[in-house]
Amino acid sequence: MRWLSQVASITLFNLRSMMQRKGSAAAAIFGIAGVVLVFVAVLSIAQGFRHAMTASGREDTAIVLRSGASTEMMSGLAREETRIIAETPGVARASGGQASSPELFVIIDLPKRSTETSANVPLRGVEEPAFEVRDGLRIVEGRNFAWGRNEVIVGAGAAREFAGLDLGASLEVAGEQWAIVGIFEDDGGISESEVWTDARLLQSAYRRGDSFQSVYTKLESADTFTDFRDELSTDPRVNVTATRQTDYYSEQSTMVTAIITGLGTLIAVLMGFGAIIGAFNTMYTAVSSRTREIATLRALGFKAGPVVVSVLIESVVLAIVGGLIGGAIAYFVFNGFRAATINFQSFSQVAFTFYVTPSLLFQGAILAAFIGLVGGLVPAIHAARMPVAAALRKV
Numbered sequence: 001m002r003w004l005s006q007v008a009s010i011t012l013f014n015l016r017s018m019m020q021r022k023g024s025a026a027a028a029i030f031g032i033a034g035v036v037l038v039f040v041a042v043l044s045i046a047q048g049f050r051h052a053m054t055a056s057g058r059e060d061t062a063i064v065l066r067s068g069a070s071t072e073m074m075s076g077l078a079r080e081e082t083r084i085i086a087e088t089p090g091v092a093r094a095s096g097g098q099a100s101s102p103e104l105f106v107i108i109d110l111p112k113r114s115t116e117t118s119a120n121v122p123l124r125g126v127e128e129p130a131f132e133v134r135d136g137l138r139i140v141e142g143r144n145f146a147w148g149r150n151e152v153i154v155g156a157g158a159a160r161e162f163a164g165l166d167l168g169a170s171l172e173v174a175g176e177q178w179a180i181v182g183i184f185e186d187d188g189g190i191s192e193s194e195v196w197t198d199a200r201l202l203q204s205a206y207r208r209g210d211s212f213q214s215v216y217t218k219l220e221s222a223d224t225f226t227d228f229r230d231e232l233s234t235d236p237r238v239n240v241t242a243t244r245q246t247d248y249y250s251e252q253s254t255m256v257t258a259i260i261t262g263l264g265t266l267i268a269v270l271m272g273f274g275a276i277i278g279a280f281n282t283m284y285t286a287v288s289s290r291t292r293e294i295a296t297l298r299a300l301g302f303k304a305g306p307v308v309v310s311v312l313i314e315s316v317v318l319a320i321v322g323g324l325i326g327g328a329i330a331y332f333v334f335n336g337f338r339a340a341t342i343n344f345q346s347f348s349q350v351a352f353t354f355y356v357t358p359s360l361l362f363q364g365a366i367l368a369a370f371i372g373l374v375g376g377l378v379p380a381i382h383a384a385r386m387p388v389a390a391a392l393r394k395v
Contacts, residue, residue, distance in 0.1 A: 028275075029322040032371055035271045036326030036364040041334045042264030043363075044354040046257045049341060052157075052352035053253035056136055056189025057246035059222035060092075064215040064232065067239045071252075072105040072214045079210040081238050085217065088235070090228035092218045094132040099218035101130040104199050106206055108173060110162040112340070119340070119349045121158055123173065125199030133218045137191060142167050142182035147198050153182035155192035157351025161340045171195070174205035190249065193340070193351045216245070256341060268367065276375045312376045319372025320365060327361045 064085050069075035077085075079102070085091075086100035093099065104125035111118045128147070131137060145151035152171055159165045170177045178197065186192050203209065219228055229242040335356035340349045 025318055028281075028318050028375075029325065031275045032319050032322030032368050033326035033329070035268060035275045035371065036323045036368050037330050038271060039264060039268035039367060040327055040330035040356060040360050040364045041354070042267060043261060043360055044330065044334050044356045045339070045341075046260040046264065047357055047360060048339075048352045048355035049260065049350065050250075050253045050257050051355050052188060052193070052350055053190050053249045054246065056134065056186045056191055057244075057249040058218075059244060059246055060219045060225075061133060061245040062217050062219060062225060062228060062242045063245055063248045064217060064240050064242045065213075067241045069241075072103075073107075075213045077102070077212045077215065077240070079212070081240065082212055082215050084235065084238050085215045085232065085240065088217075088228060088231050090219050090224040090231070092220045094129050094218075096128055099129055099132050101127060101133045101216045102199065102212040103127075103130065103214050103216060104202050104206075104208060104211075105213045106202065108171075108195070110164060112161060113163045114161075119162070121162060121349055122194040123152075123202065124194050124196050125202030126196055127199050130196075130216065133216045134186060134191065135218075136189075137184055137186045139182045139184050142180075145181055145197055148201070149198070150176060150178045150201060151181045152178045152195050152197040153184050154180055155194050155196075155351070156183055156185045157192035157338075157340070158195060158349075159183050160338060161193075161349065161351045165195070173197075173202075176205060188353070190252075190350060193349060217242075275371045308381060312373060315376025316369050316372040319368045319375070323365045323368025326368070327364045330364070331356045331361065 064077075065072065065075040066077060082100070082102035086098040091098045091100050106123050106125075107120045108123045109118050110121045131144075139153065140156065142153070145153050150173075152173075154165045154167075159167075164171065165180060167180055167183055169180050171180055172178075184192070184196070199212070203211070217228075219225055225242075225244055232238060232240055232242050334354045337354040338351070339354065340351045
């Protein structure tokens with residue numbers, strides 16, 4: 001109890017005298033705040049991209065591709081194969097038959113709103129069951145496209161990021177004009193980065209015959225997926241692979257998320273070294289300016305251990321204050337910030353929003369505390385080892 005009392009007494013003394021060192025303390029706080037700000041901001045990009053890729057994924061929905069194909073771009077299915085997939089046991093019923101949606105996936109080139117450069121945008125051809133398989137999709141402006149007419153609906157993310165995708169405008173596809181009649185949302189998912197239209201018209205425009213690239217199927221329940229997958233894998237009439245929609249989207253986001261996370265961590269580490277040096281200098285200055293006070297406490301019977309702990313606590317407190325400031329700035333400035341980046345699996349753009357999660361803020365606070373702990377360790381040991389007699393003689 002006496003040891004803890006000594007720690008508390010010295011710590012309170014240190015904190016009360018902090019205003020006398022407000023310049024160096026502020027430098028340490030805002031240095032660490034900068035590290036946490038960059039760390040949280042960069043990782044919020046990865047969180048936002050992952051959220052966009054997985055938000056609309058469902059455990060009870062499967063994506064069927066040709067065996068060996070890892071993306072829709074690499075797959076190809078004939079009409080008869082899509083019919084067999086729809087009739088496989090485990091597929092849920094829809095109002096017009098089975099909840100199975102054969103889909104065509106092509107890429108069109110459009111200019112970005114923010115720059116003069118252009119980028120790839122997915123154009124998806126669907127049939128009627130698509131809107132029952134993806135039951136979270138809803139038209140928020142305008143109306144749905146009419147079947148058999150050159151009309152499209154545009155995801156909210158694509159409409160936000162790319163020029164020419166405004167409601168009422170027209171889009172040139174395969175040399176023809178297609179009217180933009182609606183804007184849709186899908187819980188912030190990857191579908192919002194796409195343009196949708198009638199699959200039969202898209203097949204004709206791109207001379208694809210009666211072929212598709214994927215089949216999205218809604219299952220009777222999430223538990224029936226294994227039986228559905230096994231049934232397809234043993235059916236000699238088709239050569240396909242079924243994947244849960246959640247697993248497929250998660251795998252699609254792996255590469256970009258890993259790149260962004262690695263880059264953010266590298267930047268944070270490099271900046272962290274600078275912040276540790278800043279905290280080291282701040283605490284070393286604090287210890288040096290209180291040489292006589294610390295020596296007096298030691299002469300009065302205070303142990304070396306409480307001195308070390310108190311200096312570390314002061315350093316960590318400064319660091320956590322900096323971490324909270326950096327995290328708060330990151331949240332209010334970057335959370336919800338809208339951007340777009342490339343999905344390396346399909347080489348098309350994905351619109352997303354930066355997503356500053358409580359987990360990221362907690363990680364930022366832990367990083368700040370670590371910087372404060374490391375930065376204050378050597379000054380704390382120096383204060384504890386200071387010879388009492390020599391320190392008392394210092395002016």
